[in-house]
Amino acid sequence: MRTALVIGTGLIGTSAALALAGRGVAVHLRDHDPARARTAAALGAGTDEAPEGPVDLVLVAVPPAHVAATLAEAITAGLGRGYLDVASVKGGPKRELEALGLDLTAYLGTHPMSGKERSGPLAATADLFEGRPWVLTPTRDTDTEVLNLALELVALCRAVPVVMDADAHDRAVALVSHTPQLVSSMVAARLEEADETAVRLCGQGIRDVTRIAASDPRMWVEILSANPGPVADVLSGVAADLDETVRALRALQSADEDKRRDGASGVEDVLRRGNAGRSRVPGKHGAAPTVYETVAVLISDQPGELARIFADAGRAGVNIEDVRIEHATGQQAGLVQLMVEPSAAPLLGKALQDRGWSLRTT
Structure with a gap:
């Protein structure tokens, strides 16, 4: 993949564009609001200038209600070799496109399972999709070249491809x-x-x-x-x-x-x-869920405190599997909950106490 056109420069579209541009793909940006495309371009996601000819990949990142119309327009205009969308539903847009009688061999519906509470290009990051599932919903009619483009997109965004039927995805x-x-x-x-x-x-x-x-x-x-x-x-x-x-x-x-x-x-x-x-929710790196032991430490709300506690855990030779912070209402302190393998909890607790940290029971 050398060139791409991203239509829709919200959180998902701009994040994908940032990831592609950061890995050498020439990305063109388009949005119904030109100011958003300019903002995405200013962030390094590509250029808001139109491509001179068909691109390798057209990525449609607009709200679900507008996916079919946007894709139909792009396909009819011959804007690219392959067409993907990233809408959070897959069955409806697919049926709408089929009803239009378009040749859909160059289209594949996808959905990256990643997001934030915030939206818009300013919330976008190039690493938004790293390690996250990215659903692909090919059909028997999907061209192999388009499937390969989709897999390349997922790889460039460092996500994990998951192949599903469109309606099964929606359920x-x-x-x-x-x-x-x-x-x-x-x-x-x-x-x-x-x-x-x-x-x-x-x-x-x-x-x-x-x-x-x-x-x-x-x-x-x-x-x-x-x-x-x-x-x-x-x-x-x-x-x-x-x-x-x-x-x-x-x-x-x-x-x-x-x-x-x-x-x-x-x-x-x-x-x-x-x-x-x-218990069925996948654990770290998608593996089977693991029950971790929690070591809770009182921590002040001061610069460098988290870095210090992580460094002390590292010196003890303990890997932190997960972390949560519970803030104390109205106080400049809180509890940092360090999740570790059960066998490592006593070692970590003693090491932190030896370095002056105050442990708490959870």
């Missing part, structure tokens, strides 16, 4: 991406009118659950409008669990011992099923 993202967004927003919405004293009690748990609730509502309306059926199916199952859990909690208020026992059993059931589902 999957309804479960692992679209429904979590809505549930996160619903929980966060409970905070809008909450008493200030309750909000001040927010800890890491509520921060984890509501992190993605900060996402752009307009963007998510477009995404959910393109995949409403599968999302509604998943939410229907969640709603059934909610109804059962509400009944179980009400039973716990009963004066009848048998009802309280049934209520406790119902709550435990949903919690255990949650444990089982969480």
